[in-house]
Amino acid sequence: MALSLLQPEFVVERDEERCIGCRICEGQCANGVHVWSEEDQKIKTDSSNCVNCHRCVAMCPTRAIKVSASSLRFRTNFNWSDRAIYEIYQQAETGQVLLTGMGNDREYPVYWDRLLLNACQVTNPSIDPLREPMEVKMFIGSKPDRLVFEDGRLKTSLPPQLELELPVMFSAMSLGSISLNVHRALARAAASEGTFYNTGEGGLHPELRKYGQHTIVQVASGRFGVDVDYLATGAAIEIKIGQGAKPGIGGHLPGAKVSRQISETRMIPEGTDAISPAPHHDIYSIEDLKQLVYSLKEATRYQKPVGVKIAAVHNVAAIASGIARAGADFIVIDGYRGGTGAAPLRIRDNVGIPIEFALASVDRRLRAEGIRHRLSLIAAGSIRNSADVVKAIALGADAVYIGTAALIAVGCHMCQKCYTGKCNWGIATQDPWLVKRVNPEVAYRRLVNLLRAWKHEIKEMLGGMGINSLDSLRSNRLMLRAINLSDREREILGVLAAGE
Amino acid sequence: MKKLVSLPDYCLACGMCAIYCSAAHAGSELDVVKAFKQGPPPPALVVEKSEMTAQAAVCRHCEVPYCLAGCIAGAISKDPQTGVVTCDQGKCVGCWTCVAACPYGAITVRSWKGERARAYKCDLCRGISEVPMCVKHCPNEALLWQEIEGEGQYEKNRRAF
Numbered sequence: 194m195a196l197s198l199l200q201p202e203f204v205v206e207r208d209e210e211r212c213i214g215c216r217i218c219e220g221q222c223a224n225g226v227h228v229w230s231e232e233d234q235k236i237k238t239d240s241s242n243c244v245n246c247h248r249c250v251a252m253c254p255t256r257a258i259k260v261s262a263s264s265l266r267f268r269t270n271f272n273w274s275d276r277a278i279y280e281i282y283q284q285a286e287t288g289q290v291l292l293t294g295m296g297n298d299r300e301y302p303v304y305w306d307r308l309l310l311n312a313c314q315v316t317n318p319s320i321d322p323l324r325e326p327m328e329v330k331m332f333i334g335s336k337p338d339r340l341v342f343e344d345g346r347l348k349t350s351l352p353p354q355l356e357l358e359l360p361v362m363f364s365a366m367s368l369g370s371i372s373l374n375v376h377r378a379l380a381r382a383a384a385s386e387g388t389f390y391n392t393g394e395g396g397l398h399p400e401l402r403k404y405g406q407h408t409i410v411q412v413a414s415g416r417f418g419v420d421v422d423y424l425a426t427g428a429a430i431e432i433k434i435g436q437g438a439k440p441g442i443g444g445h446l447p448g449a450k451v452s453r454q455i456s457e458t459r460m461i462p463e464g465t466d467a468i469s470p471a472p473h474h475d476i477y478s479i480e481d482l483k484q485l486v487y488s489l490k491e492a493t494r495y496q497k498p499v500g501v502k503i504a505a506v507h508n509v510a511a512i513a514s515g516i517a518r519a520g521a522d523f524i525v526i527d528g529y530r531g532g533t534g535a536a537p538l539r540i541r542d543n544v545g546i547p548i549e550f551a552l553a554s555v556d557r558r559l560r561a562e563g564i565r566h567r568l569s570l571i572a573a574g575s576i577r578n579s580a581d582v583v584k585a586i587a588l589g590a591d592a593v594y595i596g597t598a599a600l601i602a603v604g605c606h607m608c609q610k611c612y613t614g615k616c617n618w619g620i621a622t623q624d625p626w627l628v629k630r631v632n633p634e635v636a637y638r639r640l641v642n643l644l645r646a647w648k649h650e651i652k653e654m655l656g657g658m659g660i661n662s663l664d665s666l667r668s669n670r671l672m673l674r675a676i677n678l679s680d681r682e683r684e685i686l687g688v689l690a691a692g693e
Numbered sequence: 694m695k696k697l698v699s700l701p702d703y704c705l706a707c708g709m710c711a712i713y714c715s716a717a718h719a720g721s722e723l724d725v726v727k728a729f730k731q732g733p734p735p736p737a738l739v740v741e742k743s744e745m746t747a748q749a750a751v752c753r754h755c756e757v758p759y760c761l762a763g764c765i766a767g768a769i770s771k772d773p774q775t776g777v778v779t780c781d782q783g784k785c786v787g788c789w790t791c792v793a794a795c796p797y798g799a800i801t802v803r804s805w806k807g808e809r810a811r812a813y814k815c816d817l818c819r820g821i822s823e824v825p826m827c828v829k830h831c832p833n834e835a836l837l838w839q840e841i842e843g844e845g846q847y848e849k850n851r852r853a854f
Contacts (some may be wrong), residue, residue: 210726211726213712213725213730217708220706220707220708252707252709252832254709254712254830255725255726274822474845629702629704630705631834632703635832635833635834
């Protein structure tokens with residue numbers, strides 16, 4: 194066999210002084226990095242398969258293991274980086290499309306970090322959320338053109354709404370891409386904190402139907418798991434057109450991962466490939482989309498909001514306008530940093546636009562057309578902390594979706610190997626031994642803690658700005674200032690420069 | 694009384710419970726390295742793993758312990774106040790009767806430091822820690838420390854979800 198030119202990316206070092214030969218690392222590594230040698234009566238380490246997920250590091254009872262990036266480098270070349278060279282070696286050896294997991298990790302600017310929030314000083318009072326009421330509730334759904342009151346009572350009938358206790362929901366991650374234990378934790382955390390999780394395109398496991406009132410059910414191009422009970426169980430329906438990590442690309446769950454459990458929820462034969470086509474084969478125009486929106490509304494007696502999820506692409510504002518006119522109650526825009534279980538590397542790293550720009554331009558376009566109230570705007574695609582949430586709302590979002598952040602809370606270490614199905618943290622896998630590593634009780638607690646912590650922080654930031662209701666911050670760009678952005682970028686975001 | 698509950702659904706068979714059991718009974722819970730370099734006592738629990746499942750077989754400190762009834766040397770006793778079943782290493786003769794009698798496979802007989810084989814069984818870390826070490830260090834909360842009334846309640850607690 195010809196020599197492989199690929200070299201280990203990481204180096205695993207073991208402190209032999211501290212290693213007690215307990216073999217925990219051996220049992221915990223699904224990539225076979227640590228192997229017990231009977232002959233030498235000690236663990237041997239082979240770094241070549243290490244993905245730097247830190248499972249062995251975290252589990253070692255004596256902290257004897259260290260993983261670091263390999264110091265091996267090619268001759269310095271700004272143009273031909275080590276990464277660029279290794280990618281070519283890999284393709285030359287396999288002839289394959291490069292795959293990856295999680296979101297775009299390239300060094301594009303993160304615009305959240307170039308936006309700063311305002312706070313009150315002297316001339317207007319700030320609010321202490323610990324002493325005064327602070328409203329962070331949001332309602333997702335279409336709002337009527339005007340409200341008519343009669344004898345002091347509201348006469349207008351309101352379209353269906355989702356009531357969120359905080360403007361953060363768990364984004365679509367299918368059962369198949371992540372394990373049932375993670376779904377259990379997401380569903381329970383959403384129910385306990387008064388928010389919603391999304392089934393993704395893989396259907397809804399019967400065990401989780403009890404959380405239906407906190408579930409957004411997704412209808413994607415593969416239509417997996419969709420029947421009238423599925424639609425009726427969810428609190429809202431989301432039509433998935435695209436996702437930020439791979440706009441314009443479908444999905445492919447290999448047959449090997451379609452276990453009995455997955456086959457039952459997806460409603461496909463066990464062991465067959467689950468292919469989500471790139472487009473919906475019945476949607477080629479806004480008019481076609483309108484038909485599906487109204488079919489779903491009809492099927493659920495107009496009792497549930499129906500939304501549409503699209504990836505942030507160049508023409509996003511016009512598309513969003515069309516979606517509003519197709520009768521959607523909410524629109525989800527997924528930025529180019531959005532995560533995924535598997536995507537072609539070139540697509541993930543080069544297609545789409547930042548959520549910050551997409552969000553601001555969609556909000557402005559819908560306002561200019563006088564239809565912003567007709568649908569709620571949900572921003573997704575790498576919301577990393579509560580400040581990102583607040584900035585997203587100031588740029589026009591009604592709520593945000595978190596996917597990667599939620600998985601990190603559960604234990605994800607961002608090794609980007611989800612597509613291998615060998616997730617050492619038990620998240621992006623269906624291996625019965627690996628999925629046990631997520632105890633839903635623990636994961637649920639960690640998710641609830643994350644949501645509560647963010648809620649406190651959101652209230653603190655609002656209080657500092659002298660705002661006592663999140664509703665008053667929506668699209669309030671005066672609360673944002675830009676740093677290190679060009680005039681054109683600021684113009685698109687609708688934000689003044691710091692100091693202005 | 695408070696007892697150990699083992700959840701096979703979330704047990705990874707990693708063996709962390711056994712490591713900390715040994716280290717704690719070697720008198721150096723906080724220094725696992727030191728304990729293992731010196732050769733710690735065998736763990737007082739057994740991590741069972743098959744192709745399908747895994748579980749830490751832990752002592753249930755039974756109301757009526759078979760191990761106590763079977764002990765030929767009078768080494769095993771049950772504290773009338775706390776209900777904890779312990780084995781007096783000085784009296785144990787290493788006859789394996791308790792191992793054969795235990796319905797839960799929670800007792801082992803091993804030789805330590807070249808001495809004759811003796812039975813090692815759980816003492817719920819009395820005198821070592823408020824919460825047993827295995828529970829404290831289980832990375833996936835597959836071992837719980839719960840109030841158990843009667844033997845029947847075990848089954849109810851096995852499933853957290």
